[in-house]
Amino acid sequence: DTGVSQNPRHKITKRGQNVTFRCDPISEHNRLYWYRQTLGQGPEFLTYFQNEAQLEKSRLLSDRFSAERPKGSFSTLEIQRTEQGDSAMYLCASSFSGRAQYFGPGTRLTVL
Amino acid sequence: GENVEQHPSTLSVQEGDSAVIKCTYSDSASNYFPWYKQELGKRPQLIIDIRSNVGEKKDQRIAVTLNKTAKHFSLHITETQPEDSAVYFCAAMNFGNEKLTFGTGTRLTIIP
Numbered sequence: 001d002t003g004v005s006q007n008p009r010h011k012i013t014k015r016g017q018n019v020t021f022r023c024d025p026i027s028e029h030n031r032l033y034w035y036r037q038t039l040g041q042g043p044e045f046l047t048y049f050q051n052e053a054q055l056e057k058s059r060l061l062s063d064r065f066s067a068e069r070p071k072g073s074f075s076t077l078e079i080q081r082t083e084q085g086d087s088a089m090y091l092c093a094s095s096f097s098g099r100a101q102y103f104g105p106g107t108r109l110t111v112l
Numbered sequence: 113g114e115n116v117e118q119h120p121s122t123l124s125v126q127e128g129d130s131a132v133i134k135c136t137y138s139d140s141a142s143n144y145f146p147w148y149k150q151e152l153g154k155r156p157q158l159i160i161d162i163r164s165n166v167g168e169k170k171d172q173r174i175a176v177t178l179n180k181t182a183k184h185f186s187l188h189i190t191e192t193q194p195e196d197s198a199v200y201f202c203a204a205m206n207f208g209n210e211k212l213t214f215g216t217g218t219r220l221t222i223i224p
Contacts, residue, residue: 004155031210042201042214043156056211091155098207100146103155 002026004104006092012110013082020078021107025094032075033093033101034067036060043091043103049075082111114139116204118215125192126223133218135202136184142204145178145185146212151198159200160187189220197222 005024013019025032031050035043046065047057051072061067064082069075079086089108093101115138125131137145146161162169162176162185169176173192178185189196202215 033210033212035212040217042203042217043212045211045213048210056209058211098210100158100161101212102158103148105155 004092004094004102006090006104006107008107009105010108010110012112014112015084016081018078018080019082019109020076021090021092021109023075023077023092023094023104025074025092026096026102029094029096029102030072031095031097031101032069033095034075034077035091035093035103037089037091037106038087046077079109082109084111087111114142114204114206114211114213116202116213116215118202118218120218121216122219122221124221124223127192127194129192131187131189131192131196131220131222133187133200133202133220134184135186135204135215136182137204137213138183139204139206140180140183141206141208144205144207145176146203146205147174147176147187148201148203148214149198150201150217156201192222194222194224196220 033048034046037043049069064080067077089106091106092104095101118135143164148156149159150156175188199217203212205212
């Protein structure tokens, strides 16, 4: 499968724990995006990378959230001290230089 | 920032009939308008997109129209089939900021 992949697909954690998600983009894509989707809503932009540089961060991305793309390939999204309000589907997308964004299957986070 | 409104929130049509979903956007700088289809528990799947230098684009049973003056765009699905049942999201973006802003979605149900 040459599409965007994400791991894990599901994560259940207790409030206050840290979690990390991984996204592997389509191999030739230089841009990588993170979105969050809650039930019944459209995805909301969190942040994006061009190669290894993080170029924009949404106000939704509090200090507890950090994203990296160290070698310009895969990316990780870490949430520290999780809260129940962090429960959502975290979607990754990739694109090549201003073309269409293609989404991964998402990581569903449940914070108990 | 950009704001995208989408109507209707739910739509039921008889198999074989046409379905139309409408979106409006607020930022006149937006120049790219994709449509995504999301089945339950699956990733958003890009089905068609249009750039602001084009008024209409068609791909088999799916078409999108754009009115830049009125800042609205629409998705048209003809000869609907049961597999068209899903949630459809419109989105808008300015290629300068790379951030997709999504509508709230339309749940389309095709009645056999």
